[in-house]
Amino acid sequence: MTGDPAPRLSRELVALRVARLLQRGWTVNLGIGLPTLVAQFIGADDEVTLHVESGVLGAGPPGDPPGDPDLIDAQSQPITLLPGAAITSSAEAFAMVRGGHLDAAVLGGMQVSANADLANWRRPGKGLGGIGGAMDIAQGARRLIVAMLHSAADGTPRLVERCTLPLTARSCVDTVVTDVAMIRFISGQPVLCEVVDGWSADAVQAVTGLQLQRAAEVVRVDI
Amino acid sequence: MSGKPVLTAAEAVADIGDGASIMVGGFAAAGIPYGLIHALRDRGVRDLTLITNSGGSDRRPDHVVLLESRQVRRLVCSYATPATRPIPLDAMHAAGEVEVEMMPQGTFAERIRAGGAGIGGVMLRTGIGTSYAEGRQLHDIDGVPHLLEPPLHADVALIRAHRADEHGNLVYRFAARNFNPEMATAADLVIAEVDEVVASGSIDPECVVTPATYVDRLVIGGRAVERRLGVVE
Secondary structure, three states: OOOOOOOOOOHHHHHHHHHOOOOOOOEEEEOOOHHHHHHHHOOHHHOOEEEEOOOEEEEEOOOOOOOOOOOEOOOOOEOEEEEEEEEOOHHHHHHHHHOOOOOEEEEOOOEEEOOOOEEOOOOOOOOOOEOOOHHHHHHHOOOEEEEOOOEOOOOOEOEEOOOOOOOOEOOOOOEEEOOOEEEEEEOOEEEEEEEEOOOOHHHHHHOOEOOOEEEEEEEEEOO | OOOOOEEOHHHHOOOOOOOOEEEEOOEOOEOOOHHHHHHHHHHOOOOEEEEOOEOOOOOOOOOHHHHHOOOEEEEEEOEOOOOOOOOHHHHHHHOOOOEEEEOOHHHHHHHHHHHHHOOOOEEEOOOOOOHHHOOOOEEEEOOEEEEEEOOOOEEEEEEEOOEEEOOOOEEOOHHHOOOHHHHOOOEEEEEEEEOEEEOOOOOOHHHOOEOHHHOOEEEEOOHHHHHHHOOOO
16 A cells, blocks of 8 residues: 555465464364465464364365365365364354364454454445354454454554444454564553564554554564 | 155145245355255245345355245344345345344354254353344353353254165265254254165164154255256266
């Protein structure tokens, strides 16, 4: 956007940065939108188990050729089953979510507030919207990573003092990865931990709608 | 044990009347009983309460065909419409043609499970602190607020499984399982659309997902119908 000190990351590179946050042995749900791009950066050796809310545990990348119509993710995109995969019903898939069995989830965001509230399911005046699994997952995952572009299409910030859009869950976000920065909520405070190459902490603050604390060392990442 | 009738889709839905509440299985493009949905559309019953995960697709002829033919008075779902683009349901709802009750997807699944298991409701934390919780009963459990979620039950469940045996025991395939097993427990009349019906005894009892007790009628359709509709290759 005009005034940017350097280019913003592509959605794919945001997804790559998110993938690097996922740790060996974790069970992780990827929400619809940008988070689905994270899957392509998870390798078989990473030992991350992907949970799909329709009841697939251990989803892998699309086959070649992709093909089984019953092997799809939450966006109807083709997946495969990795060795060790398991199938459950939706009810059990959400029992896993509510029961604290997801080590992490990555969800898209429309707004994230200063007290870590997330809004991502509805824009008033633009139809009914869709809750889907977002409320269950935002509340139930042990760690919630929000992957989103830093600014909305109209240029306004998505990190805001208070959400003006309908909430998905309160005080649920642990980490926000955007196309210019990574922010972690530490002791309830939004802390700027990383900036994208070419961006300063001040430049990130200038396009952010809430006051960011700054980590002792704000890391500059060059993905 | 006795076998379950294997009917055509039209025969299987022939006694469903106006005003019925109907659960329909499926999530995204998987596990949708297309043959039964289209038979119900052709039957022309009206004022239905449809209990299904989404508001229907704008890319495939799933239960959206019942909405488009104005047969649905009320939709109970978890994902009404995408926040990013309008679908026909948005306009129908805005015009007052269909009521929509929306809830978190795990709440939707668990209310159906409760409905099928004779449980008088479940206490869930999901949605606390959001507009979803407004007007709902809060209960404090060990200092944590929970919402009391009542069970969901229906007159009819239209479900999609992979294989049935002659008794009506069902197995599913991958992501096509989704809401189908719970819906099969939570309706007075359960009709399963399957790819094939095999001889009794040929499904390992340890592998049965939906026991025949829950199932009333079988319809062979499934993949063959999906191919005919062009939703799979």
